[in-house]
Amino acid sequence: MKLLRSALLSLLCAAGIAQAAPPARVVGLGGAVTEIVYALDADKALVGADASSIYPAAAAKLPKVGYYRTVSVEGLASLKPDLVLASDQAGPPQALDQIRKLGVKVVMLPSAPTVEALDQRIQGVAAALEIPERGRALVSRLHAELRDIRPVSPPARVLIVSSHTGKMQAVGNDTAGHAMLRLAGATNVLADQSGFKPFSAEAAAALKPDVIVTTTMSVSASGGADAFLAQAGLNATPAARNRRLVVMDDLLLLGFGPRLPEALRLLQAGLTAGQPAAR
Structure with missing residues (x-):
């Protein structure tokens, strides 16, 4: 399989078709979104985040671009990202539109407080970072742990x-x-x-x-x-x-x-x- 893949890549290069590289400069907008990048062990690509990105400790040290609902276009653009991972509550919309006009890919992720939406956030981040298998593995671990949690009794x-x-x-x-x-x-x-x-x-x-x-x-x-x-x-x-x-x-x-x-x-x-x- 590896030989077949190598041969295919050689053919693509010979035909002048360049393989797109995975995102190398990523900004996270939303604390949970940035945290997912760390959970996927993909934080080496992070070059910035918003003010709500406070976990893990390394996230708090990243260059900040304002609060995710009031993003600074200038601050974000100065980091020269090739990918912005954003909560669907990030904005304002015109700020994100300006970022897109600069040629930056912006991926919006659901923020609803449900397990289903959390699965989508994780898998969406993993897909954008081109590591879908890590996303599936993280979702699988999360669900395995959730199955072991039983409701408190009596309910407070x-x-x-x-x-x-x-x-x-x-x-x-x-x-x-x-x-x-x-x-x-x-x-x-x-x-x-x-x-x-x-x-x-x-x-x-x-x-x-x-x-x-x-x-x-x-x-x-x-x-x-x-x-x-x-x-x-x-x-x-x-x-x-x-x-x-x-x-x-x-x-x-x-x-x-x-x-x-x-x-x-x-x-x-x-x-x-x-x-x-x-x-």
Whole structure:
């Protein structure tokens, strides 16, 4: 087979048909997208990423082109990529159009927080990088791990809160956080609302969650776990009174990326531990 392939390549070269080289300069737009490149062991091609690409540690050191929803055309173009891998929420659209007009291939990838869409993200990245077999292998490993995860019992009533922007928001349905709770077997107390919702102290208290789940950045912005739980509204919940707080890395909790099984295991451990939050 190798001899046949070599002979075919020789014929193509003789006919003046050059074989296209795999992408050598790649930019990732979206933390989960960039993380997939690392999971596929293809990070040597990465020359830049957006500000949400914070995992692994090496990704945080890449040259940045702004936030993936507000991409800097100048910053991206300066990296001279031959391929841009982008979440379908990346933009603005006119910025990506300008990049395409420069002759750069832009591959858009689904961002929906479902296992099916995650499979498509992984396989789409692998196909664009011309390593489809690695994509299939990663998807296979991911599904094998997911099959071993069982729902928590009894299902906890959970409020996911994000406040790293300075304004406290709760996580409703149609979000990665809601999907994480569903896969873990927990109940989202804000399931009747969609997206990220600002809410009042009274609303937080009325929801009466057993557990509060939040991100590392949100806790850091509040000054620690004690200060986070002491916020008006949260401090009146059963979760705060019993110090049932689960803190997870932002991208791990909300990225819905290739570490999904790890994220679910950590979330379930926090939901079932019943231990006081770390001070």
